[in-house]
Amino acid sequence: MRRLLIPLAIIAALVAAAVWVVPSGAEIARVLLVVVCAVAVLVCVIIAARIPPRADAKMYSVEKQLMVEIKDVVVDERGLGCKAILLGAMRKTVYIRPGDLWNLLSMIKPGIVMAVLKTLLVSPANREQPTKK
Numbered sequence: 152m153r154r155l156l157i158p159l160a161i162i163a164a165l166v167a168a169a170v171w172v173v174p175s176g177a178e179i180a181r182v183l184l185v186v187v188c189a190v191a192v193l194v195c196v197i198i199a200a201r202i203p204p205r206a207d208a209k210m211y212s213v214e215k216q217l218m219v220e221i222k223d224v225v226v227d228e229r230g231l232g233c234k235a236i237l238l239g240a241m242r243k244t245v246y247i248r249p250g251d252l253w254n255l256l257s258m259i260k261p262g263i264v265m266a267v268l269k270t271l272l273v274s275p276a277n278r279e280q281p282t283k284k
Contacts, residue, residue, distance in 0.1 A: 162189040198271045 165185060210219040223234040225244070232246040247255065 162193060165189055194268070194272075198268075 208221040209217055210221070212218050217239055218237070220236040220239075221233050222236065225232045225234060230246050230248060231252065232244050234242075234244045236242055
């Protein structure tokens with residue numbers, strides 16, 4: 152919690168400075184923008200404070216069988232790629248082309264973003280880890 156005190160103090164100072172500088176009611180939009188940005192920074196700080204140490208990411212089937220184990224995410228001349236172990240045996244680096252990356256991003260709806268934020272804000276101690284059969 153102490154890690155959050157400095158960013159919180161900075162955000163409070165920014166909001167106080169914005170409110171103090173505002174000469175009239177016409178600048179309320181500017182103050183609201185500062186407050187919204189401050190809240191966004193605070194959410195980012197909370198998420199960053201909860202990021203666990205580097206570890207492999209795992210994807211499971213509905214039957215809780217390990218399907219993909221992502222070892223690393225890379226960017227090189229071929230594009231964005233994931234070094235992974237597929238189905239527990241095949242080591243592969245899988246790349247996504249720029250056009251396909253845009254297609255992938257178009258699949259992300261606001262509900263998914265909210266679910267991801269909710270998951271990231273859950274305490275690391277409460278996260279469920281699927282077990283292998």
